[in-house]
Amino acid sequence: MFRIAKEFHFSASHQLAHLPPDHQCARLHGHNYVVVVELAAAELNADGFVRDYHELALLKHYIDTHFDHRHLNDVLDGPSTAENMARHFHDWCKVRWPETVAVRVSETPKTWAEYRP
Numbered sequence: 001m002f003r004i005a006k007e008f009h010f011s012a013s014h015q016l017a018h019l020p021p022d023h024q025c026a027r028l029h030g031h032n033y034v035v036v037v038e039l040a041a042a043e044l045n046a047d048g049f050v051r052d053y054h055e056l057a058l059l060k061h062y063i064d065t066h067f068d069h070r071h072l073n074d075v076l077d078g079p080s081t082a083e084n085m086a087r088h089f090h091d092w093c094k095v096r097w098p099e100t101v102a103v104r105v106s107e108t109p110k111t112w113a114e115y116r117p
Ligand SMILES: Nc1nc2c(c(=O)[nH]1)N=C([C@H](O)[C@H](O)COP(=O)(O)OP(=O)(O)OP(=O)(O)O)CN2
Pocket: 016, 025, 080, 081, 082, 083, 107, 108, 110, 111, 113
């Protein structure tokens, strides 16, 4: 099995308003998010790729347009947890690139959440 990954960055604010008021994340705050999309394939295409990294620029455009310097509560339907964002980006990628196997989202350098169905 071959695996590739590409990393994307954006900055955004959010508020996990469903948490108790004394939880720090119930307050308005922001993160420098890192999104890593992972693709896998048993065989390489004619170019010797799982998928050309260059094609993933479409995800950069999606993130830049809809997520970068946005308030995530206005962008996503559910709570903007790293887990929900990982699933959101996974599903967005999967319909475009069937080789997508997982997406990881970091809010801080010390944490990540992954969606890998
Ligand atoms: N499982 C999850 N837990 C938390 C999430 C999440 O998305 N999934 N999100 C938050 C907050 O939005 C924020 O990310 C706070 O994270 P945390 O690591 O607790 O914040 P700090 O960097 O301040 O942590 P320190 O350990 O104090 O440095 C909370 N939980």
